[in-house]
Amino acid sequence: MKKNKSLGAALKTALRLGAGAAILATLPLHVSHAAGSDGSLVGKIIAGDQGSLEGIEITARNPETGFTRTVKAEADGSYRFPFLPVGTYIVEGSRNGAPLGKLTEVTVGLGAATTADVTVNLSNLEEIFVVGTRVVRAVDVRSTESATNFTREDLERLPVARDIQSVALLAPGLAKGDDGLCQGDNCGVSFGGSSIAENTIYINGLNVTDFYNRVGASAVPYAFYKEFQVKTGGYSVEFGRTTGGVINAVTRSGTNEFEYGTEVAWEPSWLQSERKNRFNPDGSPRIIGSYDDYDRTSATFYASGPIVKDKLFFFALYEARDYQPNNTTDRGDSLYEAKEDDGFWGAKIDWQINDRHLLELLAFSDENEQVRDAYAFDFAAGARGPYQQTRYTNNGGLNWSSTYTAYLTDNFSAKALYGENNREYSRFSQNDLECSRIRDRRVSPADDLGCTESSNITSRDDTREAARLDFEWVLGDHQLRFGLDREINTSKYVQYYPGPDRLLYEIYVTDEPETIEGVFLPAGTEYVWTRQNEVDGEFETENSAYYLEDNWQITPSLLLNAGVRVEAFDNKNSDGDSYIKMDDMVAPRFGFSWDVKGDNRTKLFGNAGRYFLPVANVINIKQAGGFLDRRTYYWFGGLEDFEYNGVIKQRPILGEQFAVDDSQGDGTVGDLRGEVDADMDPVYQDELILGLQSMIDDKWSWGVRGIYRKLTNAIDDMEITSTGIICDGAPVGAGYVMANPGRPVTIYSDTDCDGESDGWVTIDTARAGWALYDDDGNYVGEVGYPKPRRNYKALEFMIDRAWDDRWSFNATYTLSYAKGNAEGPINSDTDFGDTGRTEAFDNPWVNYGSYGYLPNDHRHQIKMRGGLALGEHWEIGGTLTAQSGRPINATGRCNPFDDVCFFSFFVFNDSTGEYELRPRGSGGRTPWIFDLGANVTYRHSFAAADLKVTLAGYNLLDQQRVVEVNESLGSTGAQRNQFYGFGTGYQAPRYGMLTVKLDF
Structure with a gap:
């Protein structure tokens, strides 16, 4: 449309040439880029009047930071800006030095290739023509991967818990891990049927995943994040060391505007519903939860701005915390009152050295200590008894990274990162230092007689040194990306039994005649067994890889992606010698994207790839350390009473020593060649994905995706x-x-x-x-032993309406089948949490006949989320997850083939005297769970500040349905486990959170 004369004159003076744009932005599915804090901008200048494109240059300028990059367009008008920091950019142009002015404005998202195709009229420099309009689309025809992006603004409209796990669970096909494997509030996430120990988490390109056990990661406050990307499949070759998924996050940065603010989040106990008590048929307590509650408050203070305008910026954040959880034991006989009040600090420095060189520094500390007091408790009377002990749990550490980006030419760019990720862990009490653990094994379950029940005292210091180089080189229709990365993961580990003598005391009675170290013990003999079991060492793992990838734009409508990643893992013992070493692991990956109609609105895409999983450091520590293991045997001389903290306890009287066994470890690293396969093969997963995504109109889109994953091998x-x-x-x-x-x-x-x-x-x-x-x-x-098998098949359906300042909506449905005989390196069947030591292959009978639907098989998942603006000041948001239950097994302890009794899928039939095979899932399934959340937000802008007040409620239905049950049946008759099928884990009760935020 032609402008009027006065407006045209003004714009002609300022711009000299007008342009319009058709823009593709805001993409739920993205092409992947280097594991960092950036994205890219790509597009094409199209001459609407068939004019020459020679001499066209495109400039991307971030008005908030002044950062500016200019590249020459190719002969066909295409252009590309790699490694752009996340943010909003004004796209400008020039031709042979004459400015074209502002072409459009775009937002570059994390890990995304934002596309801006611009149509201009080059024949008349005196007039301004609008030849296109800005539209928001959800189809990225240059992407072959599956990922979901969430910005801070997206999440502020939704009732989402303030942690990275809850954000990830918004993506399709993801499910929360079993309660029995939770580490504090972190229960892990299963991506596409994988176990919770197969994922990787990045913050600003730094891998912060726990490498000791591969469950959890360094914790960063919600207010420190700017954007999240959840990769659920088909990700590029620069990402590895995962057979599950990738969570990639970027933190906030400073701009040319000085800003500061505060945010207070309060989860009061009075907004929590009471956790239900669960009882056995005889009325005895099974899970007492009615006294479990907490009060959590966090107050965040941040400031950001320029140190040198357009050059050097800072962002700093401090979060003060006060978390006070209370809970009882399942039996309700002890009450724990805890407190955590350590603050978090984080900082980011961005230095735009010039338009071709950037440097960013990140540092944060998530060190935390929980102090927990234990008291005797009578749950029926609600009465707290005498003080028992105080336990101290420390975790977290200092993390930092430095990232350098260089735009060496218009077509060749490089990025380098070096950083350290630290996670310390220790847990002990004064009782542990003063009291030995004493267990009476003459009864079942064993009684703890002494003044501590701690199994051991553990201290661990895990430090990851990470370095990587990434390059991008555009050669015509080929975009080459290559690089390498290396991590050195070091665990300093100390473990020993509690007590001044570091001994475990256990009292036994022989059921049958027994010989111990050559000493004959008749049936009914009582004795005391003490054990000294210690490990103290430094364990290192080196993981390295290099990759090469070609993105080939064969035609304007067809993109082919071909890459290869070559990896190596080297796990060492405490002497620094290789224990498990695997190299030359080749992971090829291929993908395609076809713009079906050539209008950037519908694409058919697919990919095939291989992904390798490293061996967790817990294996080095538990299998390849300098162990001291000495067992000493004494005749039992009875029990004597002693007083500790005002409570009478008991300890054994040791008679004469009659045997010693110190053959299990003398404190040095032995010859491990007989304990590890000298020619071990790695664990890897192959994946196939085929999908279709299409726009309905400029706001609505829909998609469907088929997924097949096959896990090959196990360690x-x-x-x-x-x-x-x-x-x-x-x-x-x-x-x-x-x-x-x-x-x-x-x-x-x-x-x-x-x-x-x-x-x-x-x-x-x-x-x-x-x-x-x-x-x-x-x-x-x-x-022999069965081969491990795990297959995942799924269909995902999605419909999405983008936010337009009025409302948004997203719904996904996933139909999936996770089947096999091995869940992965974590075993939810037995809640065994040492990654890579699952008990699933301890002997052939554990996995015999165990093929079936696995613990992470949730056949149906429905996820919905949306937000609605009610005028200028009010907004409401909601989320709903409906998920079908997981399979229930009916397991036994023995097998019909020999006299070894261990976890198995055989159940003894008392009436026939034989064992019966009970395949996986023979006990049915847990019920569907429904999790409904809602929030209401009030916003108001004052002269000096923006106010936001949000009240959110989670699990509003307060269902508290069972999510995990006792799966040990044992037998069909007298030896049947009376607790089989009883719940062992339930949905968390309803709770609420009030948030008040002020930005200046």
């Missing part, structure tokens, strides 16, 4: 009772070996029956490795 500890070498009619065993179940295992063993390891043997564990004996104890042969 776990297996008990090898036969190496294939027969000595005196019996096979030579090897004990527990870290290896690949169901694959050949090579270890150093005794080959000539002299009792000493002297050669290498290979056992095909698909057919051998476990010795069988007849009723007379004669060796009769052997069997």
